[in-house]
Amino acid sequence: MRGVIVGCGLIGKKRAESIPEDIKLVGCFDSDPATLDHFSKYFHVQSYSNLEDLFLLEDLSFVIIATQHESLSKIAKLAIGKGISVFVEKPGAISFDELKSVANLSKSKNTLVHVGYNHRFHPAIIKAQELVSINSIGSIMFIRGRYGHGGRIGYETEWRADKSKSGGGELIDQGAHLIEIAQHFLGDVAVDYAATPTYFWKMDVEDNVFISLINEFGCIAFLQASCTEWKNMFSLEIYGKNGKLDISGLGRSYGQETITLHQMAPEMGPPNSQTWTYTEQDLSWQIELNQFMDDLKFGTRKSDNLESSLKVLSIIQDIYVRTGRC
Numbered sequence: 001m002r003g004v005i006v007g008c009g010l011i012g013k014k015r016a017e018s019i020p021e022d023i024k025l026v027g028c029f030d031s032d033p034a035t036l037d038h039f040s041k042y043f044h045v046q047s048y049s050n051l052e053d054l055f056l057l058e059d060l061s062f063v064i065i066a067t068q069h070e071s072l073s074k075i076a077k078l079a080i081g082k083g084i085s086v087f088v089e090k091p092g093a094i095s096f097d098e099l100k101s102v103a104n105l106s107k108s109k110n111t112l113v114h115v116g117y118n119h120r121f122h123p124a125i126i127k128a129q130e131l132v133s134i135n136s137i138g139s140i141m142f143i144r145g146r147y148g149h150g151g152r153i154g155y156e157t158e159w160r161a162d163k164s165k166s167g168g169g170e171l172i173d174q175g176a177h178l179i180e181i182a183q184h185f186l187g188d189v190a191v192d193y194a195a196t197p198t199y200f201w202k203m204d205v206e207d208n209v210f211i212s213l214i215n216e217f218g219c220i221a222f223l224q225a226s227c228t229e230w231k232n233m234f235s236l237e238i239y240g241k242n243g244k245l246d247i248s249g250l251g252r253s254y255g256q257e258t259i260t261l262h263q264m265a266p267e268m269g270p271p272n273s274q275t276w277t278y279t280e281q282d283l284s285w286q287i288e289l290n291q292f293m294d295d296l297k298f299g300t301r302k303s304d305n306l307e308s309s310l311k312v313l314s315i316i317q318d319i320y321v322r323t324g325r326c
Contacts, residue, residue, distance in 0.1 A: 001296060002026045002059050006051065006075050007066035008039035011089055015064045015116075018286040020293055029054045031067075046286040051078060060084050061296050064289075066116075069172070070165045073098040076113065080105050085112040087292050091176045092306075094167035096313040103306045112301060114292045115309035119177045120184060121284040124247045124259040127276055128238060131261055132185065137240030140185060144237045145178045148229025149200060149253075155227065161203035168325065169205030171193075171196060172316055175225035179312045182213055182221035185238060188311070189213040189221060194319040200228045210236050211319065241269060251282045 001023050005012050008030035016039070019025055029048050030036040038045035048054040055063070055078065063079045065072055065088040069234065073093035076086045080102070092115040093099035099115075106113045131137065159165040160173060183189050192214040196206035207228055213221040232254045236247040242262040249255035257278040262271040292303040320326050 001061040001293070002057070003044075003062040003064065003066045004028060004054050004060060005039075005058065005066065006030070006054070007064075007089075007113050008032075008035050009066065009237065012064070012066035013039065013042075015066055015087070015289060018158050018289045020290060023293055027054050028085060029179075041245055051075065052114075055079060055082050055084065062087060062292070064233040065089060068159050068165050069094045069167050073102050076102050078103050080109050080111050080113070083109055083111060085296060087114050087116060087289065089116045090180070090309070091115070091167070091172055091313055091316070092309050093313065094165075096310065096317045099306075099310055104311060106306065112292070112295055112304060114196055114288075114295075114303040114304050116288065117177060117180045117305070117309070118284040118288050119250070120181055121287040122250060122282070123278045123284075124249075124257050124258060124276070125181065125236075127259050128165065128236075128245050128247060129184075131245060132238070132240075136243060136261060136263065137238065137243030137245060139240060140219055141239050142219055143182055143184065143223075143239070144235075145221065145223045146225075147174045147237045148176055148224070148226035149174070149232045150230040151207075151227045156201040156203040161201065161205055163205050163325075164240060166205065168320060169196070169198070169203070169209070169314065170207060170225040170227050171319060173225070173227075174222065175209045175211065176312055176316065178221075178225060179211070179213070179221040179315055180308065181236065182223060183311060183315075184310060186213070186215045186219050186221055189215045189315070191315055191318045191322065192220065194322055196319065196323040196325055206323075209319070213315070251278070 004027040006029045012223045036047050062085045182273045193212040208226045211223045234250045234254045238245040246260045249257040260275040262273050295303045
C-alpha cells in the first residue's frame, strides 16, 4: 500500500515513524517549507508544494493528516473526495458539525476514516480494558481522570490559544482524550456539570476544564484537564464494586506508566494489590496505526471510530455552550 502525510511536525513525524515496513510512504506536504524540507530529507520521501499534486499520486491507499485543528476536516474531505481513506489526528475537526460533514462524505464514498486517539492504545489502558472485561473490579461505579501539562513561555501566543485555529483550549486539547477514554469504559455519556475557567494564561480559551459526565446508570466520570499543571501528569482511576484500577503516567515527562489493580477482599480492609509497570518505548502510536493499516489490507473496519469521535465533539460542543465559550 502507498500513502502520504499532510502535516510534518512533531505528530506527523511520530506517525511516519510508526508506519509498518511493508507500507510505502510516497509523499508529504506541510505549509511550512522548512518543516517540509526537514521531514522529506529525514524520511527520504518526496515533498509536494500543494495538496492537489499530492493527492494526484497514483494508487494512494491512505493519507495521514496531522495539521492544526482548523484544517483537519478540510484536508480530510479533499482526500475522501478522491476515494482515499483517512487517518486524521484528534479531534478530527474544529467542531462537531465539521466532523459530521466528514462522516457523511466518507459514507457516500465508502472510505475508511480513523480519528487518532492514541492514548487508548497505551499498554496500561489496554490492560485496564482486559481487567474490566474479566470482571476483576466488578461493575464500574465511577471514573476519575486528570491530565495536565504546564505550558511554556509564549504559550498564550501559540495556535492552541487561538479559538479560530484550535476550536477551544484544554477541553478540546487534552480533555478530548479523557472524554474518549471515559466513554469507552462507561458507554454513552452526557454532560452533568462543566466549568472552563482561564486562570493563568492571558488567552481567550480556557486553560483548565472541570467536567462531570454521567451515563444512563448514573455512573460518573469526573475529569480535569489543565495547562497549569506545572509538572506534567496523567492519572486515571476506575472504581468498581469489587476493586479499583489506578493508572499513572504516559512515559517520558508524564512519568513511568503503571497500572495497579486493588482487589477488595471479602472481609474488606486493605486490598490485594498487583502492579504492572511499562518501561519500554511508547508503542501506542504504532499499535493504533497498525489497526488502521490492517483494516485497509483486509477490508475490515475495526479502526472506524467516527461515531465515538463525533460523540466526543458533541460533548465538547455542549460544554462550550453551557459555559458561554461558543
